[in-house]
Amino acid sequence: MSTLNPTRKVSRRQELREDKVVTFYARVLDLFENNRQAVIGAVAAVLAVILLIMGWNWYQGNRNEQALSEMAEAVRQYEAGSYQAALDGDASFLGLMDVVDSYGGTASGNLARFYAADALFRTGDFEAALELFESYSKGNDYIGASAFAGEAAIHELQGNHERAGDLYMRAANVYSSEITSPMYLSNAARAYTSADETNDAVDALEMIEEDYPDSQAARSVEYKLAMLQAGS
Numbered sequence: 001m002s003t004l005n006p007t008r009k010v011s012r013r014q015e016l017r018e019d020k021v022v023t024f025y026a027r028v029l030d031l032f033e034n035n036r037q038a039v040i041g042a043v044a045a046v047l048a049v050i051l052l053i054m055g056w057n058w059y060q061g062n063r064n065e066q067a068l069s070e071m072a073e074a075v076r077q078y079e080a081g082s083y084q085a086a087l088d089g090d091a092s093f094l095g096l097m098d099v100v101d102s103y104g105g106t107a108s109g110n111l112a113r114f115y116a117a118d119a120l121f122r123t124g125d126f127e128a129a130l131e132l133f134e135s136y137s138k139g140n141d142y143i144g145a146s147a148f149a150g151e152a153a154i155h156e157l158q159g160n161h162e163r164a165g166d167l168y169m170r171a172a173n174v175y176s177s178e179i180t181s182p183m184y185l186s187n188a189a190r191a192y193t194s195a196d197e198t199n200d201a202v203d204a205l206e207m208i209e210e211d212y213p214d215s216q217a218a219r220s221v222e223y224k225l226a227m228l229q230a231g232s
Helices: 012-034 036-079 083-088 096-103 107-122 126-135 142-157 161-174 180-194 198-211 217-231
Strands: none
Touching: 036 083, 036 096, 036 107, 083 096, 083 107, 096 107, 107 126, 107 142, 126 142, 142 161, 142 180, 161 180, 161 198, 180 198, 180 217, 198 217
């Protein structure tokens, strides 16, 4: 008996499939040979973009660390209540406004923008504070909510009550907190009431009653709702 493996029978369909594969690879090789420079150029361009992105990320990360270091003393001044000193800086440290100007595109520079906005608000420069609050890149966090509330407070002071109410509502909803959200909703109700937007004021108060029944603000909701209904 023969010890050789039997010859494998190849179907006509399989022959055609294999022939198509060979033909395809032959065409690819031929295309590459005919367009070698273009292919190499395209690959080089992709690599250049990748390297550029990696370089930019490294650069931004490095600048972010620099901004964090530069603003440290200004933040200490802010936390000590020396708001103007925090804004202006001196010969020994950069003020918050300079940090924003130099590093505004970084995460740390964006945080400096919030500190600067709040410091300007506390020193009475409401227009400049509003501009910075609006340009602050807000996340769904405590500081983002605070920035919306800062905008709202300025609009309320300027008599733009309906706009203030809308912004207080955003502050309450962008970051849900048992501490801050009821306060922002209460502020929204006050602003809407001043704008004669009674339905919106009622909605804000009912949100406190339903979502934050144990909050300090909830204790006066029933009274405020009764006042609104009596005045309508």
